[in-house]
Amino acid sequence: MTKSLYIKTYGCQMNVYDSARMADVLAPLGFVPVEVPDEADMVILNTCHIREKAAEKVYSELGRLRRLKQARSHGGADMILAVAGCVAQAEGAEIARRAPYVDMVFGPQAYHRLPEMVARAGRAGGAVLDTDFPPEAKFDHLPAGSGQGVNAFLTVQEGCDKFCTFCVVPYTRGAEFSRPVADVLAEARHLADAGAREVMLLGQNVNAYHGLVEGKEDWGLGDLIRGVAAVDGIERVRYTTSYPAEVDAALIAAHREVPELMPFLHLPVQSGSDRVLAAMNRRHTADQYRRLADRLRQARPDLALASDFIVGFPGESDTDFQATLDLVTDVGFAQAYSFKYSPRPGTPAPMMDAQVPEPVKSQRLATLQDLLAEQQRHFNDTCVGLTLTVLLDRPGRHPGQLVGRSPYMQAVHVDAAAAEVGAIVEVRIDAALANSLGGTVVGSPDGGRAAPGDGTRQVA
Numbered sequence: 001m002t003k004s005l006y007i008k009t010y011g012c013q014m015n016v017y018d019s020a021r022m023a024d025v026l027a028p029l030g031f032v033p034v035e036v037p038d039e040a041d042m043v044i045l046n047t048c049h050i051r052e053k054a055a056e057k058v059y060s061e062l063g064r065l066r067r068l069k070q071a072r073s074h075g076g077a078d079m080i081l082a083v084a085g086c087v088a089q090a091e092g093a094e095i096a097r098r099a100p101y102v103d104m105v106f107g108p109q110a111y112h113r114l115p116e117m118v119a120r121a122g123r124a125g126g127a128v129l130d131t132d133f134p135p136e137a138k139f140d141h142l143p144a145g146s147g148q149g150v151n152a153f154l155t156v157q158e159g160c161d162k163f164c165t166f167c168v169v170p171y172t173r174g175a176e177f178s179r180p181v182a183d184v185l186a187e188a189r190h191l192a193d194a195g196a197r198e199v200m201l202l203g204q205n206v207n208a209y210h211g212l213v214e215g216k217e218d219w220g221l222g223d224l225i226r227g228v229a230a231v232d233g234i235e236r237v238r239y240t241t242s243y244p245a246e247v248d249a250a251l252i253a254a255h256r257e258v259p260e261l262m263p264f265l266h267l268p269v270q271s272g273s274d275r276v277l278a279a280m281n282r283r284h285t286a287d288q289y290r291r292l293a294d295r296l297r298q299a300r301p302d303l304a305l306a307s308d309f310i311v312g313f314p315g316e317s318d319t320d321f322q323a324t325l326d327l328v329t330d331v332g333f334a335q336a337y338s339f340k341y342s343p344r345p346g347t348p349a350p351m352m353d354a355q356v357p358e359p360v361k362s363q364r365l366a367t368l369q370d371l372l373a374e375q376q377r378h379f380n381d382t383c384v385g386l387t388l389t390v391l392l393d394r395p396g397r398h399p400g401q402l403v404g405r406s407p408y409m410q411a412v413h414v415d416a417a418a419a420e421v422g423a424i425v426e427v428r429i430d431a432a433l434a435n436s437l438g439g440t441v442v443g444s445p446d447g448g449r450a451a452p453g454d455g456t457r458q459v460a
């Protein structure tokens with residue numbers, strides 16, 4: 001019998017991947033994904049603990065779902081309500097206590113056991129709780145995925161051992177773990193067979209990837225990128241999230257030598273002040289980051305960099321903040337995410353002295369975002385007149401329009417037939433907006449790939 005499954009996904013691409021795999025695990029039980037929760041037989045909130053007040057937001061969403069559940073027949077017994085992901089991992093039994101109508105609470109390392117949990121939820125008097133970091137590898141127990149379309153995510157690494165003082169990931173996702181090379185390549189082949197042309201390799205700290213080949217040879221991320229790029233049908237490879245202190249020579253060489261590796265890298269720096277970086281436990285200095293950016297651009301001259309910034313970290317002075325602005329000016333970014341520091345329960349930074357007042361954080365954030373927006377705008381402007389390869393991946397807002405991605409991760413709008421979704425086309429860029437580009441298709445579908453080191457792109 002067919003049952004409907006609604007998954008609400010919060011947070012990062014790894015959660016998007018996990019949600020797709022949860023749907024794969026539940027498919028043999030007859031669960032079919034739906035777009036709205038109203039009539040769903042099972043609702044999963046796949047949560048993220050990165051943002052401020054994440055747990056409170058989950059509880060307020062649960063309040064809404066409780067009303068939905070109560071309105072259903074049999075007092076809601078026909079609807080399974082589950083909380084998954086990092087908030088589930090961090091809060092555990094507290095969710096069952098505060099929201100006793102929740103049927104299942106499970107962490108990111110447990111969702112391969114969903115069929116067993118569903119069976120237990122039918123029998124249990126209270127919530128089924130599974131927030132262990134189990135000894136068996138989750139990935140060994142997942143079925144082959146159903147495919148994700150033209151752009152696919154592929155988790156290759158999980159967890160983090162770096163313990164940045166502001167971050168909850170080491171506590172919610174556990175220690176660093178890499179999937180074996182053979183498993184990653186098999187999944188890449190499966191995704192390609194299902195229509196993927198671009199694959200994003202995912203890891204909380206993807207640079208920590210070390211996968212075994214036949215139990216011995218240890219492949220780093222650079223080797224893995226070469227392996228995935230060699231899979232038939234995969235035309236583009238990207239990876240995220242990077243930890244600067246673990247970018248090695250083999251990875252830089254991959255940027256130089258692998259044409260399928262796109263010339264766009266999200267490389268979070270967080271601050272330009274060595275004092276703040278040390279307090280964050282980041283294990284790199286501002287100048288080491290500058291030199292790394294130089295080495296990457298020597299390997300791939302058109303490389304566009306993106307980054308993450310936290311302003312107002314405890315102890316950040318005006319001088320420290322100026323050092324961040326200096327780093328941004330020196331390096332030049334095509335895109336960036338920037339946030340005011342906000343405390344995460346269970347991490348060391350909230351206990352630090354000299355918490356920065358909110359008005360100061362707001363002022364600094366506005367200043368930084370002005371600079372970053374100017375750099376992004378400049379980067380987009382310098383694309384006008386260039387011909388870029390674009391992977392068309394979805395319909396646009398207007399009839400007859402498609403949207404795709406440039407090698408540099410920009411959204412590109414073109415006039416093209418719906419049948420062209422999935423094609424890689426040559427697009428002459430005619431216009432630049434703050435967050436996207438517009439252009440004209442000038443090359444036949446699959447007209448080519450970005451060439452390494454073609455040198456047409458420079459940032460600020």
Ligand code: SF4
Pocket residue numbers: 160161162163164167168169170204205243
């Ligand atoms: S490296 Fe990234 S995931 Fe790991 S603790 Fe630092 S910010 Fe969190």
